[in-house]
Amino acid sequence: MIGRSPKIVIRGLEKSFGAKAVLQGLDLDVLEGESLVVIGASGSGKSVLIKNIVGILAPDAGSIRYDGMEIASLAGNARDRINRGIGMLFQNGALFDSLPLWENVAFPLLSTRTMARSGARARSIELLREVGLGPETADRYPADISVGAQKRVGLARAIATAPEMLFFDEPTTGIDPIMGAVIDRLIVKCVRDLGATALTITHDMDSARRIGDRIAMIHDGKVVWIGNVEDIARSGNAVVDAFVRGAPAARGTGV
Numbered sequence: 001m002i003g004r005s006p007k008i009v010i011r012g013l014e015k016s017f018g019a020k021a022v023l024q025g026l027d028l029d030v031l032e033g034e035s036l037v038v039i040g041a042s043g044s045g046k047s048v049l050i051k052n053i054v055g056i057l058a059p060d061a062g063s064i065r066y067d068g069m070e071i072a073s074l075a076g077n078a079r080d081r082i083n084r085g086i087g088m089l090f091q092n093g094a095l096f097d098s099l100p101l102w103e104n105v106a107f108p109l110l111s112t113r114t115m116a117r118s119g120a121r122a123r124s125i126e127l128l129r130e131v132g133l134g135p136e137t138a139d140r141y142p143a144d145i146s147v148g149a150q151k152r153v154g155l156a157r158a159i160a161t162a163p164e165m166l167f168f169d170e171p172t173t174g175i176d177p178i179m180g181a182v183i184d185r186l187i188v189k190c191v192r193d194l195g196a197t198a199l200t201i202t203h204d205m206d207s208a209r210r211i212g213d214r215i216a217m218i219h220d221g222k223v224v225w226i227g228n229v230e231d232i233a234r235s236g237n238a239v240v241d242a243f244v245r246g247a248p249a250a251r252g253t254g255v
């Protein structure tokens with residue numbers, strides 16, 4: 001399942017906001033076909049990491065190679081070309097309140113003009129079904145459905161273009177543990193069905209264990225440990241141990 005070649009190679013990644021150094025020389029490899037979960041305290045820079053990879057933020061220093069190509073400061077058409085192969089589930093779902101669910105799901109299909117509206121609607125209904133939502137939900141609006149259902153819609157949108165690379169930012173935050181487990185299983189299924197590479201960030205250890213082949217821990221702006229899911233209980237790393245056991249010091253005081 002895990003390919004031998006790296007999909008993403010990050011070296012010496014740095015990102016600060018004013019005086020606040022968030023990423024401080026972060027190194028990370030994401031292997032082709034794997035599901036890698038990045039854990040870390042709230043405010044440790046997990047979302048900033050993903051935003052640097054997908055080009056929402058530009059790094060201050062360091063290298064990000066994607067399929068061997070340097071993308072750290074890529075912009076314009078070249079960036080769009082890379083991002084067309086990427087699907088993303090944002091931390092808060094990030095659905096468009098004014099659009100019905102089917103148009104939310106179809107957004108990446110319509111915005112790249114890869115599909116006509118009627119075809120996109122039919123495809124959206126299929127995608128909604130894949131995440132467990134019936135066709136009657138297609139014309140409803142985000143405000144009319146539960147947060148768990150919103151996550152499903154966000155997932156359907158993330159996979160709409162059958163991307164080779166998926167990013168999930170806190171997919172289970174804000175939903176109850178039972179729904180969280182359902183979403184985790186859906187994520188695992190969608191990633192497997194697509195044969196995609198996935199990078200998920202979470203501060204939820206149960207979720208990390210369900211989703212990941214490997215886990216990497218961010219602390220003080222660096223990856224301080226990376227290994228197979230089954231090895232995390234004996235990481236030999238005090239920060240990881242504290243996080244896994246839920247010690248407040250490792251979890252931080254953020255939201």
Ligand SMILES: Nc1ncnc2c1ncn2[C@@H]1O[C@H](COP(=O)(O)OP(=O)(O)O)[C@@H](O)[C@H]1O
Nearest residue numbers: 017022040041042043044045046047048049254
């Ligand atoms: N656009 C921004 N401007 C200023 N500070 C930011 C910005 N984005 C993130 N930060 C700060 O960077 C730190 C890491 O944020 P983030 O990556 O969102 O943490 P998390 O690990 O919880 O996802 C936080 O202290 C946050 O306040």
Ligand SMILES: [Mg+2]
Nearest residue numbers: 046047091170
């Ligand atoms: Mg975050």
